[in-house]
Amino acid sequence: MDDGFVWAGYGDPSDGSIEAQRLAARTEAVFVDHTYTAKALAGLIAYVRAGRFKPEETVLFWHTGGQVGLFA
Numbered sequence: 001m002d003d004g005f006v007w008a009g010y011g012d013p014s015d016g017s018i019e020a021q022r023l024a025a026r027t028e029a030v031f032v033d034h035t036y037t038a039k040a041l042a043g044l045i046a047y048v049r050a051g052r053f054k055p056e057e058t059v060l061f062w063h064t065g066g067q068v069g070l071f072a
Contacts, residue, residue, distance in 0.1 A: 005043035011035050016042035030063065037063060 007014035013021075017038035024030040024041060032038045044061055053059055 002043055005039050005046070007039065013038065014042065016046065020045055032063065037065075 005014075005016065007017070011034070013034040017034055020041040021032055021034065021038045023045070024032050024038075032041055041061060044059070047053065048059075
C-alpha cells in the first residue's frame with residue numbers, strides 16, 4: 001500500500017491518473033475509472049519509471065473494474 005498516489009482526494013483526478021487513463025486506453029484498450037483504478041495505475045507507472053522492478057520480475061496489475069464510473 002502506498003497512499004502517496006491518492007492526491008487531492010476521492011474522485012479528484014491528478015495529472016498522473018489522467019495520463020494513466022489515456023495510456024491504458026491507447027495502448028491496451030483498457031478503460032479505467034478516475035476514482036481508484038487510474039490512481040493505482042499511475043502509481044504502478046511511477047514505480048516502473050523509477051526502476052523499482054527488476055527486468056526479470058513479473059508485475060501484475062489487477063484491474064477490479066470501475067469502468068461504469070466513466071459514464072456516470
